[in-house]
Amino acid sequence: MWKIVVAFIAFAALALFILTKSGGDIDLGGESHGISSSHEPAASEAASAAVATAVEAASMPASAASQ
Template sequence: MWKMLVGFVVFAAIVVLVLSKTDANIDMGGEKHGIDATHTEEPASAASAPASEAAPAASAASN
């Protein structure tokens, strides 16, 4: 049983080392809920618009 634990720790260390060496932009801080959190979501009004209203707006924007 202790061999499995040691193997897991070694594997986890290797994974963290490889990810940090490849510049994978790892953020181990968990969820962000403050001003520093970046959001790329659309506003709720645009996301909740019915498809019938969204289609003419999209075709008008492409012209």
């Protein structure tokens, strides 16, 4: 009986490892209801756009920034 439990734990650990390494979108937090769960990718796109703008501003020469 204990061998079945050990095999189940090993199989579950292997499955989680494979799914996380394959780039699957795994959320172990349970069911998520509401608007916030569907708008998270847009927030990351806005953040990356803000970073790109900040990098461009930082790389701009001082004479060009004052104009």
